Amino acid sequence: MESHRDPLCDINRTSRRLVIFHLLWPRRTSVDALGLAYMNEEIMSESWRQHRKHVFVLSEAGKPIYSRYGNEEALSSTMGVMMALVSFVQAGGNMIQSIFSDEHTVVFLQKGPLVFVSVSATRQSEQQLRRELLHVYHQIVSMLTQASINRIFERRKNFDLRRLLFGSEKVLDGLLDVMDSDPSFMLSAVQCLPLPSSSRDALSHILQKAITPDLVFSFLIANNRLVSVVQEKTVLEDARLKPSDLHLLFNLIRASAFQAGEIWMPICLPLFNHDCYFYAYVAYLDPPECTVCLVLLSTDKEAFYAVAECKRKIEEAFASQNALQWVANTQLYYVDDISVANLRHFLYKPSKVLDHHRHPEMEVGYRSQEERIRLLDPYRNMHNRIHSTSRPLKLIYHSAGKETLLAWVTSKFEMFACFTPLVTKKSAISELTKLLRWIKKEEDRLFICHLPKYSTAPQPGRSSTDRGSSARPNTSDTGLLSLL
Amino acid sequence: MASGMQEKQYTPSLLSFFIYNPKFGPREGEEEKKILFYHPIEIEKNEKIRNVGLCEAIVQFTRTFSPTNPAKSLHTQKNRQFFHEAEENYWMVMVVRNPMVEKPNKDGKPPTVEYQEEEIIVSNLFNGTFSRAFEAGGVELLTQKLEKFFYRYLQTLHLQSCDLLDVFGGISFFPLDKMTYLKIQSFVNRVEESLSLVKYTAFLYNDQLIWSGLEQDDMRILYKYLTTSLFPRHSEPELAGRDSPLRPEVAGNLLHYGRFLTGPANLKDPDAKFRFPRIFVNTEDSYEELHLIVYKAMTAAVCFMVNAAVDLNREFCEQLDSLVGPQLTLLASDICEQFNINRRISGPEKEPQFKFIYFNHMNLAEKSTIHMRKTASVSLTSVHPDLMKILGDINCDFARVNEDEEIIVKAMTDYWVVGKKSDQRELYVILNQKNANLIEVNEEVKRLCATQFNNIFFLD
Numbered sequence: 001m002e003s004h005r006d007p008l009c010d011i012n013r014t015s016r017r018l019v020i021f022h023l024l025w026p027r028r029t030s031v032d033a034l035g036l037a038y039m040n041e042e043i044m045s046e047s048w049r050q051h052r053k054h055v056f057v058l059s060e061a062g063k064p065i066y067s068r069y070g071n072e073e074a075l076s077s078t079m080g081v082m083m084a085l086v087s088f089v090q091a092g093g094n095m096i097q098s099i100f101s102d103e104h105t106v107v108f109l110q111k112g113p114l115v116f117v118s119v120s121a122t123r124q125s126e127q128q129l130r131r132e133l134l135h136v137y138h139q140i141v142s143m144l145t146q147a148s149i150n151r152i153f154e155r156r157k158n159f160d161l162r163r164l165l166f167g168s169e170k171v172l173d174g175l176l177d178v179m180d181s182d183p184s185f186m187l188s189a190v191q192c193l194p195l196p197s198s199s200r201d202a203l204s205h206i207l208q209k210a211i212t213p214d215l216v217f218s219f220l221i222a223n224n225r226l227v228s229v230v231q232e233k234t235v236l237e238d239a240r241l242k243p244s245d246l247h248l249l250f251n252l253i254r255a256s257a258f259q260a261g262e263i264w265m266p267i268c269l270p271l272f273n274h275d276c277y278f279y280a281y282v283a284y285l286d287p288p289e290c291t292v293c294l295v296l297l298s299t300d301k302e303a304f305y306a307v308a309e310c311k312r313k314i315e316e317a318f319a320s321q322n323a324l325q326w327v328a329n330t331q332l333y334y335v336d337d338i339s340v341a342n343l344r345h346f347l348y349k350p351s352k353v354l355d356h357h358r359h360p361e362m363e364v365g366y367r368s369q370e371e372r373i374r375l376l377d378p379y380r381n382m383h384n385r386i387h388s389t390s391r392p393l394k395l396i397y398h399s400a401g402k403e404t405l406l407a408w409v410t411s412k413f414e415m416f417a418c419f420t421p422l423v424t425k426k427s428a429i430s431e432l433t434k435l436l437r438w439i440k441k442e443e444d445r446l447f448i449c450h451l452p453k454y455s456t457a458p459q460p461g462r463s464s465t466d467r468g469s470s471a472r473p474n475t476s477d478t479g480l481l482s483l484l
Numbered sequence: 485m486a487s488g489m490q491e492k493q494y495t496p497s498l499l500s501f502f503i504y505n506p507k508f509g510p511r512e513g514e515e516e517k518k519i520l521f522y523h524p525i526e527i528e529k530n531e532k533i534r535n536v537g538l539c540e541a542i543v544q545f546t547r548t549f550s551p552t553n554p555a556k557s558l559h560t561q562k563n564r565q566f567f568h569e570a571e572e573n574y575w576m577v578m579v580v581r582n583p584m585v586e587k588p589n590k591d592g593k594p595p596t597v598e599y600q601e602e603e604i605i606v607s608n609l610f611n612g613t614f615s616r617a618f619e620a621g622g623v624e625l626l627t628q629k630l631e632k633f634f635y636r637y638l639q640t641l642h643l644q645s646c647d648l649l650d651v652f653g654g655i656s657f658f659p660l661d662k663m664t665y666l667k668i669q670s671f672v673n674r675v676e677e678s679l680s681l682v683k684y685t686a687f688l689y690n691d692q693l694i695w696s697g698l699e700q701d702d703m704r705i706l707y708k709y710l711t712t713s714l715f716p717r718h719s720e721p722e723l724a725g726r727d728s729p730l731r732p733e734v735a736g737n738l739l740h741y742g743r744f745l746t747g748p749a750n751l752k753d754p755d756a757k758f759r760f761p762r763i764f765v766n767t768e769d770s771y772e773e774l775h776l777i778v779y780k781a782m783t784a785a786v787c788f789m790v791n792a793a794v795d796l797n798r799e800f801c802e803q804l805d806s807l808v809g810p811q812l813t814l815l816a817s818d819i820c821e822q823f824n825i826n827r828r829i830s831g832p833e834k835e836p837q838f839k840f841i842y843f844n845h846m847n848l849a850e851k852s853t854i855h856m857r858k859t860a861s862v863s864l865t866s867v868h869p870d871l872m873k874i875l876g877d878i879n880c881d882f883a884r885v886n887e888d889e890e891i892i893v894k895a896m897t898d899y900w901v902v903g904k905k906s907d908q909r910e911l912y913v914i915l916n917q918k919n920a921n922l923i924e925v926n927e928e929v930k931r932l933c934a935t936q937f938n939n940i941f942f943l944d
Contacts, residue, residue, distance in 0.1 A: 049549055081545055088538055095561040101546050102553040119549050122654070126559070385877060385893075390868045396893040397922060401887040425926050 007202055015046040021290045033160040038065045041070050054119040055136060055176055058083060059153065065161045066169060068176055072162075082117050086110065098126045109133040112146070113153035114161075122377065125384040132179050133297035135244065138270040140176050141169055146274040150263040151433070178251060181373045186383050187349050187414070188222050190243045193225040197444040199326040199453075203228045206323065208454040210313040216278065216301035217241070218310075221293045222327045224250065226448065253282055253293065262311070264304045267297075281307040285315060285325055344403065345375060346417040350447060351410075358430040362391070376405075397425070404428060499563055499579040507573050519767070519874055523929075539567060558674055571677055623797065652910075654842045654850030655707045658692035664822050666692055673812055673913060675788075678807055681800070683774065684789040691715060698789070706763070706776075706787070714778060718745050741816075742781040742809030748801050762792050784816035812897050831839075836882045836915060838932045839867060841875065845908040867914055871899060875912045878903035882910065892925060900925045911937065 029260070030459065041048050056075070057066040062083035064072040072079070089096040099106040107129040109116040116133040124132075127157045141149065142162060152159050167358060179185045194205075207218040222228040252267060262283040269278060278297045281304070284290040294314060296307050318324055367403055378398070386393045386407050404419040417435070417459040419428050439446065502522040509517030515533045522532050540557075546555040558565040566578045660668075672685050672695060686696040686703065691711050696703045748758040761777040773792040778785060786808065790796060842851045854865050854872075864870060878891050882905045891903045898918040902912045902925065913929055920928070 046547070054549070076534060078548060079543075081541070085545065088534075088541075089560055094563070097559045097561060099542055099546060099555050100557045100559070101555045103550050104546065104553075105879075106546065121827075311918060325557040381881070385881075388877075391874055391877075392896055393874075393893050394896060394898075395892075395922070397892040398881075401885065401889070425922055429922060 016473055028465060035104065052121050053176070053180065054117075055133070055171075055172075056082065056117040056119075057136065057140070057413075058115050058117075059157075059159070059161060060110075060113045061116060061157050062188060063158065063160055065165065067170055067310050068173065082108075083115060086115055088285070098129075107131060107133065109137070111137045112150050113157075114140070114149065122180075123225070124137060124380055127389075128384055132176075132185070133183065135175060135179065135248070136172060138244065139172060139248050140165070141274055142245075142252065142268050143171070145193065145268045145277065146270065168255075170257075174255040175248075175251045178247075178254075181369075183376055183416075184348055185241070185249065186376070186380055187347065188243050189349050190246050191225045192448050193222050193227045193327070193330055193440075194446045195227065195326065195330055200228055200448070202321065203323060204452040206314055206317040206321075208452055209317070210310040211305065211454055212298070212306040212310055214298045214303055214308065215249040215296060215310065216299055217297040219249075219293075219295040219297075221250065221295065222330075223291050224254075227292075227327060229448065230452045230454055233455040241269070244273040245271050249280070249295065253295065256282075258282075259284065259290050264307075264310065266301075277301075279303065279307075281311065283311055285318060292324060292327055340434055342419045342423040342427055344418045344420060345372065345432050346415060346435065347379065349414045350443075351413055375418055379407075382416060383457065397428075406432065408432075497581050499581045500535070501576075501578045502532070502536065503574065504539070506540055535693075536577075538632075538911070539565065539575065543567060543575070579895050605886065611757060652848075654797050654843050654848055655704060656692045656846045656851070657849050658689045658694050660694060661818070661822060664819055665694070666820065667815060671784075671815055672697075674811075675786075675808060679788070679804060681790045681794055681796075683772075683790045683791060684787075686787040688785045688787075689816070691785045710778070710787070712836065714745060718780070742779060742811045744801065744805070745778040745785070746776055747779050747796075747797070749777075754775060760796060763789070777804070779812065781809065781812040782816040782820070784812055784819065786812060814912075839915075840911060840913045840932065842912075842937070843910045845910075865911050867899075868897070871901060871914055871920065875903070875914075877914065879892070879910070892922065902929050904929075 003280050010294045011428075014059060051069050054066070055066075055068045056064075056072075056079060058064050059080040060083070062080045064076045066072055067075050067079075079328075086096050092240065095110075096108050103121050105118075105120050105122060105124070105126065107120070107126055108116075116136060118129045118133050118250075120129055123185045149161075150162075152164075166338050184191055194231060203220060207220065207228060210218070211232075216232045218228075218230045220229075226246070229241075240408075249269070250266060252265075253263075254266075256263060262281065265280050266277040267280045268274065268276060278299060279301055281294075281296040281298070283294050285292045285294055294311060296310055300306075372473075378400075382396050382398065382405060386396055386409055392409075394409055398407075399421070400406045403421050405421050406417045406419070407432070408415050408417075415436075419431070500523060503520045505520060506518055506520045508520075509515050515537070516529060519532055519536055542558055543554045546553075554569075555567055556566065563579050563581050566580070568576045568578075596872065625933045668687055672687060676685060677684050686706065688707075688710065690921055693703070693707060698706065746758045762778045762836060763774055774789040775792055775794070775796055777788040777790065777796075779788065780786075786806070839854045840852070841854055843849070854867055874893060874895060878893065878901065880918040881891060882889060888906045890905070891905075893901045895901065900915040900917060900920065902911075902913045902915070905912075911933075913932060915925055915928055917925065917928070
């Protein structure tokens with residue numbers, strides 16, 4: 001059973017159009033220019049010190065792998081110190097967790113042979129920072145698989161993982177940037193594009209029809225929001241696709257920065273199964289605007305042509321029904337729609353456990369991007385308090401200089417809202433009630449409420465459980481081998 | 485695992501405490517010289533050196549990112565270390581074990597409390613600046629002094645009972661009517677005039693402060709010392725019965741109940757040696773070294789501070805005793821009478837209607853209706869410790885910005901906690917109204933503020 005793929009072997013076995021991600025050299029965009037600037041930034045300089053959040057990745061042997069700012073090679077002695085601190089504490093039968101100073105929080109995370117360190121001035125809690133580091137780890141796993149990483153370092157403790165991650169700093173840079181600006185990570189949810197449910201059903205129907213054996217998931221994404229997801233019926237009976245995996249997938253696609261044409265790349269979904277690759281076919285359905293993206297996940301490495309054929313079918317169906325218009329016409333709601341004068345911004349996440357644990361989230365704001373990013377800080381602080389492991393809360397109402405904030409967790413939903421600073425409690429509550437009523441009314445349009453399924457050729461598959469710690473040797477002899 | 489196994493619960497406790505100065509042993513092989521004080525002493529030398537080395541490494545590491553604001557604490561799975569640079573290059577480190585619940589197969593409940601770092605500042609009061617001491621007698625003298633002081637001080641630390649009040653480090657003021665206050669004022673003035681050596685005075689009643697001539701920060705530390713160390717040590721004899729052998733000092737003096745808490749224990753004995761503890765105040769600017777004379781009569785205590793350069797002999801003490809003793813005794817009984825009158829008026833002490841904690845940063849006044857008894861070793865609160873920790877969280881949030889804020893929180897148990905910060909004052913209220921909503925809670929707090937804190941907090 002070949003469940004562990006050596007990525008180095010894959011390079012040799014590529015077909016003409018197969019593009020292995022770590023060989024892909026993305027096109028230069030303005031983001032790249034900045035990325036290069038950071039790479040060459042002089043470490044220990046004032047500007048380097050003042051970055052809000054540093055993230056470092058190194059191996060257990062102290063070898064540098066990645067640094068968000070500055071050249072990681074130049075940082076090798078600093079990384080050596082970090083590793084020394086980790087080992088020293090470990091030697092005493094203990095485990096280092098974090099260091100606090102007035103301005104910074106330093107958080108450590110060790111996963112297998114990799115060590116992650118975050119030095120942050122954002123005042124996030126230790127748990128939140130550690131979760132971000134875990135995402136970075138998972139992003140690396142999404143490119144290499146956990147099994148490969150562990151095996152490589154087992155053989156050679158001194159291995160320089162940069163050889164395998166060559167060119168993918170942009171992926172990690174992109175992930176860190178998006179984590180700092182997108183509340184989806186804090187909420188563990190994925191944003192959905194609001195669509196009338198009839199339109200969404202029609203789109204899903206098109207996706208459901210265009211299938212091929214070994215095709216497991218089909219996604220339609222528009223403007224970074226999920227439009228529709230369909231999945232293969234039997235394969236995923238007891239498995240779940242977590243929002244975190246989706247974020248990693250979206251990030252990989254974003255970072256590849258391609259526009260025309262198509263991509264066929266291996267991707268591991270760490271929370272789903274951290275030891276195996278899926279193969280993702282990615283193409284934009286509306287060049288040159290490139291806002292609507294189609295992602296098809298297959299378990300068969302050789303299925304490129306079959307999957308490309310699915311895309312063609314989908315494109316045809318879209319064209320005949322003019323489906324792209326539905327997506328384009330969708331209105332992103334703004335707060336003014338709901339006539340709540342003091343409400344400036346809110347985040348809402350229903351806790352209904354849906355079919356397959358899709359966690360939609362909606363966000364509304366009329367304010368600028370910078371304001372929304374600034375709001376993330378207080379939101380994150382409230383999120384941390386309300387979900388505290390030792391003393392969780394139900395509600396927080398925080399009246400401060402710049403705004404009044406509210407966080408509320410019930411069994412049905414979780415919500416964060418921002419009001420003008422001088423709002424009275426009465427108005428805040430009444431506007432909140434209006435908002436909740438509106439959300440309830442529009443629920444169908446705002447969220448993906450169920451996940452349509454399809455079945456490919458009859459294959460009595462056994463799904464893999466994520467976190468294969470209780471690894472029953474699942475040697476099913478079907479084409480779903482690669483998922484075990 | 486078998487459910488019959490017991491869960492052991494560990495409260496936070498002090499694992500070790502040490503002081504070091506990296507400048508004292510910069511070269512290889514000299515590391516031991518850096519250590520000025522280490523508790524517990526039994527720890528093997530190499531391990532001490534390693535621990536100090538780790539602290540140095542951590543501080544250095546964080547300086548990479550912020551040269552002026554190095555590490556304050558290190559969290560590991562099993563313990564937490566707190567770093568405090570008391571003065572340039574003199575570092576104090578405290579290692580505390582995390583509270584945990586040890587279950588048969590797994591342990592380590594996440595540490596539940598954001599510790600307020602202990603007031604290591606108290607040591608400054610008694611040791612002056614380390615560098616001064618160093619100049620005076622070299623390293624040996626410094627280590628000796630540190631040993632003596634910290635050995636006793638560490639015994640007074642009781643980490644498991646620390647809560648928000650310790651963060652504030654406030655002073656509890658004794659409420660008085662105008663007349664009595666004036667009597668005390670004039671008493672202090674008279675004494676200061678007659679005993680010209682006295683530089684500063686502080687007057688306390690019942691462990692609460694009434695008046696002080698010291699700078700606020702110094703008084704805060706002195707107050708803490710008095711209430712956590714000195715008074716508890718001397719409280720037993722007074723409470724003992726008349727014929728108890730614990731009362732030798734008071735015997736023989738029928739004129740008054742005054743006695744020295746520091747200094748001569750028995751004035752009648754001409755051969756007994758005595759000395760007054762020395763304290764250092766105003767360490768920031770003028771740096772004064774003073775004798776601390778604490779004189780007590782019943783539940784009233786007066787602190788007199790005299791320049792340390794003066795030699796205080798028996799004669800002086802006798803003079804003080806005869807001057808202060810009778811007056812203080814009278815005052816003490818006056819205050820007691822007033823207090824009783826007031827209590828009769830306000831009615832018997834019942835369960836306070838509102839549970840709150842109030843602190844004023846400007847005058848360090850603190851008031852709590854939550855603590856039924858708060859000493860160094862015991863903190864008896866009428867609310868669940870988790871709620872106290874929520875207060876601590878709110879206080880942390882308040883500390884981030886310098887603006888007036890309000891935070892209202894509903895806990896999982898349906899208790900409401902309201903925190904208000906306005907203009908250097910903080911108020912925390914705990915309400916047990918399970919079915920109340922935000923508006924109702926707001927109204928309740930308004931009522932409280934109207935009765936007890938008139939015009940202090942702005943409300944909507």
